[in-house]
Amino acid sequence: MASKNLLQLRPLFRHAALLKPTPSNLPGCATSFRTVSASSILFNAPVSSESYQKFVQPNTPPKAVPKKETLLTIDWILQGLTPQFMKTRLQPIFEKMDPDLEFVDEIFGYRAKGVSQLGVHITKVRSYFRWKSPYNKTAHKGSYLFEDDKYVVLLWGLETMESSFWTYFPSFITGKETPVRYLEGALHFTVSPEGKITKIVNRKITERDIKLAKEFGDLKISENERFDKEDKKAAEAELKEKIQRHDG
Numbered sequence: 001m002a003s004k005n006l007l008q009l010r011p012l013f014r015h016a017a018l019l020k021p022t023p024s025n026l027p028g029c030a031t032s033f034r035t036v037s038a039s040s041i042l043f044n045a046p047v048s049s050e051s052y053q054k055f056v057q058p059n060t061p062p063k064a065v066p067k068k069e070t071l072l073t074i075d076w077i078l079q080g081l082t083p084q085f086m087k088t089r090l091q092p093i094f095e096k097m098d099p100d101l102e103f104v105d106e107i108f109g110y111r112a113k114g115v116s117q118l119g120v121h122i123t124k125v126r127s128y129f130r131w132k133s134p135y136n137k138t139a140h141k142g143s144y145l146f147e148d149d150k151y152v153v154l155l156w157g158l159e160t161m162e163s164s165f166w167t168y169f170p171s172f173i174t175g176k177e178t179p180v181r182y183l184e185g186a187l188h189f190t191v192s193p194e195g196k197i198t199k200i201v202n203r204k205i206t207e208r209d210i211k212l213a214k215e216f217g218d219l220k221i222s223e224n225e226r227f228d229k230e231d232k233k234a235a236e237a238e239l240k241e242k243i244q245r246h247d248g
Contacts, residue, residue, distance in 0.1 A: 063148075064193040071145045071152055071191060078154050078187075082140035085156075086126055094119070098196040105202040107185050118200075133161040141184065142213025150191045155205055155213050158183040 077092050094115060103112040103121070112118045129136045141155040162179040186209050190199040 065148055065150050066191045066193055066195050068147075070195040071150075074189065074191065074197070075143050075145060075152050075154075078143065078152070078189075079140050082154065082156055083138055085138040086129065086136050090122065093197075096195070096197050098192065098198045101197060102199045103202075104200070107202055107204060129158075129160060136160045142210070142217050144209075144212040144216040150193075152189040152191065153209060153213075154187040154189070155209060156185055156187060 074093070074096055077096070081088060081090060081093055097115050097118075099115055100113070101115055101118060103110075103118050105111070110121065112121050137159045139157040139159070141157045143152065143154045145152050160181050160183070162181050184205055185202050186205045188201040188203060189197050190201075192198050
């Protein structure tokens, strides 16, 4: 089985650090994460992805893949949108989708073809959970991408309540605790060389998903901390230079 390298993040994270949240690319609730610089960290890739089923042959011409910055931008947008999925506008990610996008839900057994059908489906999902429960909280549980590949994998979670008539009354009135229900999955995004999302598969989370998402997330955190230190040093140096010019 061919081995692959997890996306070499450091050169890309500088790109993400320069991104500015605007109405056209990110909802107001999202915040940018500052990202990484120059050395490469490599991880083994999951063998479950369809792209890992072929051996890399010598002298094979480079395959057409989206720009690394495109993958990271999509990941960044999803990180901001996911926690607000039940109420925020999803236009920032819809703008990244191909009009003929294919959606396959392997968990709940549903398919949609095209952005319009997907939009209708999302509206139905939101309405269903709002009707079933007064409390629905989505969470971004991690993500990861790969070097020279066309995938972004997002791990999501949903915390909701078991539905009943008593769900809509406070527990101090009913004397009953409402059971909480947890749902989760992995959204597997396929991105074209032109930077458009052409397919989304909602599937179960695997152990390898969890492992790779943790490594990806840890790298983001460590590099953000390093950037903070670098910025602090740069600010101190600039201040010192200004004081010296003023005294001179």
